Amino acid sequence: MEKTITIDGKEIRFKSTGATALRYKSQFRKDLFQELFKMGGFDKVINKKTKDIDPADLEGLDFDLFYEIAWVMAKTADPSIPDPIAWLDRFDEFPMMEIIPQLTELISSTLQSNKKK
Numbered sequence: 001m002e003k004t005i006t007i008d009g010k011e012i013r014f015k016s017t018g019a020t021a022l023r024y025k026s027q028f029r030k031d032l033f034q035e036l037f038k039m040g041g042f043d044k045v046i047n048k049k050t051k052d053i054d055p056a057d058l059e060g061l062d063f064d065l066f067y068e069i070a071w072v073m074a075k076t077a078d079p080s081i082p083d084p085i086a087w088l089d090r091f092d093e094f095p096m097m098e099i100i101p102q103l104t105e106l107i108s109s110t111l112q113s114n115k116k117k
Contacts, residue, residue, distance in 0.1 A: 015077035
């Protein structure tokens with residue numbers, strides 16, 4: 001599954017494939033699914049507008065994970081992008097609270113099957 005999002009005036013492609021979790025583990029030495037499941041408050045944040053988020057909603061959330069996921073999905077779509085820090089340095093603005101909800105569908109596609117039983 002692939003999606004294009006405009007970030008800081010740039011069209012950025014994001015893609016999720018069967019190799020996304022392996023690419024994440026290869027780069028960050030952590031299991032993507034374990035990291036996602038550790039973040040029990042994730043759904044509390046992505047379904048709210050920034051102004052409605054209570055600081056308590058952010059407890060237990062590791063925002064590094066969001067940046068890592070965004071990078072892995074961008075790298076999957078475009079293998080030529082540089083390492084995570086160099087890639088993120090390309091942006092003057094990276095509104096994570098707007099980006100993550102848009103990437104949720106891609107994240108979900110790596111976790112769920114579309115097959116009907």
